[in-house]
Amino acid sequence: MEEGFRVKLIVRAPAKLNLSLDAPFTHSDGTIEWRMVMTSIGLSDFVQIETNSSNTIKVTSDSGFLPGDSRNLAYKAAEIFLEKTGIDTGLVISIEKHIPVAAGLGGGSSDAAAVFRALNDIFETSLSLDQLAKMGLAVDSDVPYCIYGDTALVSGRGEVITPLQKLPKMWFVLAKPNVSVSTPRVLRKLLKTPISHPRTDELLRGIAEQDYPKIVTNLGNALEAISMAEHPQILTLKQRLVKYGCDGSQMSGSGPTVFGICRTESRAKRVYNSLSGFCNEVYLTQVASERIHQS
Numbered sequence: 104m105e106e107g108f109r110v111k112l113i114v115r116a117p118a119k120l121n122l123s124l125d126a127p128f129t130h131s132d133g134t135i136e137w138r139m140v141m142t143s144i145g146l147s148d149f150v151q152i153e154t155n156s157s158n159t160i161k162v163t164s165d166s167g168f169l170p171g172d173s174r175n176l177a178y179k180a181a182e183i184f185l186e187k188t189g190i191d192t193g194l195v196i197s198i199e200k201h202i203p204v205a206a207g208l209g210g211g212s213s214d215a216a217a218v219f220r221a222l223n224d225i226f227e228t229s230l231s232l233d234q235l236a237k238m239g240l241a242v243d244s245d246v247p248y249c250i251y252g253d254t255a256l257v258s259g260r261g262e263v264i265t266p267l268q269k270l271p272k273m274w275f276v277l278a279k280p281n282v283s284v285s286t287p288r289v290l291r292k293l294l295k296t297p298i299s300h301p302r303t304d305e306l307l308r309g310i311a312e313q314d315y316p317k318i319v320t321n322l323g324n325a326l327e328a329i330s331m332a333e334h335p336q337i338l339t340l341k342q343r344l345v346k347y348g349c350d351g352s353q354m355s356g357s358g359p360t361v362f363g364i365c366r367t368e369s370r371a372k373r374v375y376n377s378l379s380g381f382c383n384e385v386y387l388t389q390v391a392s393e394r395i396h397q398s
């Protein structure tokens with residue numbers, strides 16, 4: 104990009120769902136190893152990035168709750184990108200928030216990943232997804248996955264991303280109970296709790312074979328029992344999703360959002376309508392339609 108030239112770019116930042124999340128292993132130095140299967144969904148934030156000559160980074164959002172400084176993951180991403188590439192520019196980042204905050208849907212990490220991808224495009228730095236993912240790990244463990252997006256197996260500290268086949272056609276109904284879950288607190292409790300491991304390998308086979316029933320019956324989240332014990336609403340919503348017609352349901356991340364899966368839009372709409380009378384925050388969405396990463 105020529106110096107003094109102003110660019111404005113708007114990028115989509117999709118939410119993620121954990122189809123599988125195994126109990127993470129915590130090393131003695133506090134680093135955590137994950138094994139999880141994630142997928143990007145249609146529910147998305149929109150991140151607008153504008154360059155200027157101010158040499159400052161400014162982050163705003165329409166949510167009202169989010170910090171505009173380095174506590175915002177989008178700000179952190181911009182700071183790291185500019186520092187690592189040595190690019191001297193000012194940025195205004197405006198986030199249109201649609202993904203509920205602190206919900207287990209990776210909204211902050213996805214905003215950060217969108218900033219990395221957009222800056223790589225704007226400044227034509229040609230960094231590979233892997234290079235961006237390595238930078239992203241310094242922001243949050245979910246950022247490397249969000250840089251790749253789509254459906255992937257995530258392992259290591261969050262930086263080992265194995266892209267998987269796109270999921271067969273399915274619809275998701277999401278319900279967020281009105282409670283807050285602290286991820287570090289859930290992880291601390293996990294250390295003292297008997298672990299129920301999800302059947303991640305079976306799920307991976309289901310995805311490879313495009314076998315919808317195999318996918319739906321092998322959802323699993325080792326953190327679910329801990330969050331549910333603290334917030335019984337999570338279990339109630341999970342059960343209602345199935346009662347109203349979903350083929351399977353599960354909590355995403357450390358919660359509190361739960362999602363149900365349906366094969367058809369008509370059935371998902373019925374579940375959505377039934378659940379809307381019971382929960383204030385319900386969303387109907389699909390697997391993200393555009394692939395973030397073209398292989």
Ligand code: ATP
Nearest residue numbers: 174175176204205206207208209210211212214286
């Ligand atoms: P995690 O599982 O990592 O806690 P989450 O997916 O449940 O994340 P997020 O919406 O990413 O939830 O928010 C987690 C925390 O990150 C919140 O405390 C929020 O204030 C902070 N945060 C920082 N930047 C953002 C952002 N751009 N969007 C959303 N949250 C952000």
